[in-house]
Amino acid sequence: MNRTALFLCLLLFPIFAFSKSDGDREYWVKTMIKMVEPIYTNLSRNTLRKNMPVETRDGLNTGNDRKEVTHLEALGRSFAGIAPWLNLPVDETEEGKLRAEYIDLVVKSLTNAVDPESPDYMPFDRPYNQKLVDAAYVAEGLLRSKDQIWPRLDTITQQRLVKEFKASRCFKAPDKNWLMFSATIETALLEFTGECNMKPIHYALQKHKEWYKGDGWYGDGRRLHMDYYPKFRSILV
Numbered sequence: 001m002n003r004t005a006l007f008l009c010l011l012l013f014p015i016f017a018f019s020k021s022d023g024d025r026e027y028w029v030k031t032m033i034k035m036v037e038p039i040y041t042n043l044s045r046n047t048l049r050k051n052m053p054v055e056t057r058d059g060l061n062t063g064n065d066r067k068e069v070t071h072l073e074a075l076g077r078s079f080a081g082i083a084p085w086l087n088l089p090v091d092e093t094e095e096g097k098l099r100a101e102y103i104d105l106v107v108k109s110l111t112n113a114v115d116p117e118s119p120d121y122m123p124f125d126r127p128y129n130q131k132l133v134d135a136a137y138v139a140e141g142l143l144r145s146k147d148q149i150w151p152r153l154d155t156i157t158q159q160r161l162v163k164e165f166k167a168s169r170c171f172k173a174p175d176k177n178w179l180m181f182s183a184t185i186e187t188a189l190l191e192f193t194g195e196c197n198m199k200p201i202h203y204a205l206q207k208h209k210e211w212y213k214g215d216g217w218y219g220d221g222r223r224l225h226m227d228y229y230p231k232f233r234s235i236l237v
Contacts (some may be wrong), residue, residue, distance in 0.1 A: 029095055032085070033102075036078045043075060044108035048120045069130045072122040075113055076137030079106065083144030090148075106145075107152045110138075114160040125167035132171040136181035139165060139188035150192060158192070165189055169197070176221040179204035 042048040054070045082102070090100045112118045124135040142150055142161070150158070165185050173182040183204035190196035211219035218224075 025095075029085075029098070032082060033098070036082055036102075039074050039078050040102065040105040040109050043112055043120055044105045046112050046118055046120050048074070050119070066130065069128050069134060071120065072113075072124075072131060072134040072138075075109065075122065076134035076141065079110075079141030080137040080144065082106075083141040083149070087145040087148050103148055103152065106149060110149070110153060110161070111157045113138075114157060114164050123167065124164040125170050129171045132168050132173065132178065132185075133181050135165065135168045136184040139185045143184075143188055143191060146191065162189065162193055173200070173204075174221075175207060179207055 038052070039048065042051050048071055052071065052074065054067050056066050086099060086103055086106060088099060090096050090103070112120050113122045115121055124131050124138075138161075153161070165188060168185055169182075171182075173179045179200070182200040186196040186198070186200050208218055211222060213219055213224050
């Protein structure tokens with residue numbers, strides 16, 4: 001499964017998970033766990049960099065910049081996808097027990113990801129601007145799971161996450177879909193600290209209103225790109 005397909009499966013999981021058929025729900029939960037288990041089992045043990053292979057291809061993703069952000073991509077994008085499921089109440093059903101297990105794994109994983117002494121430390125700042133994107137997915141994951149994950153993080157980890165989110169401000173988002181990444185990070189800071197920089201939020205919303213093409217579609221900047229990003233932004237806006 002390529003990166004885009006994996007991301008879409010994780011992003012859309014909450015829609016599929018609430019199917020009326022118990023069999024369908026069980027299938028989607030198992031599929032989700034199959035995709036994310038290697039990430040959170042390893043990151044919770046500080047072995048993600050050690051055990052996760054990193055692949056690049058010719059073209060856009062070639063070079064050390066993509067390799068250096070791959071682990072943060074794995075954490076952020078999977079977390080944003082499974083966060084609504086994590087945010088459901090824990091109960092005594094098999095799924096509830098599984099959710100409790102993964103809440104614990106995610107908490108341990110986030111703790112290791114922002115610990116400077118961890119071999120899996122994932123700073124959100126320079127030198128690679130792609131980190132802005134995946135730091136935003138971590139922020140989105142925290143927002144989507146705010147009832148279950150954030151309160152379980154120890155104070156030091158919460159402070160480290162806030163510090164990393166603020167460090168990502170070193171990147172200036174270009175006038176395209178990336179504006180929403182800066183806005184998402186500031187939204188998370190507002191939610192969890194009560195303070196943020198409102199300019200990126202207002203600017204992102206203003207520009208996306210200008211880029212609206214009609215019928216739920218937004219341009220990626222002034223131009224319309226026929227990929228999954230415009231429809232994704234219609235959900236955010």
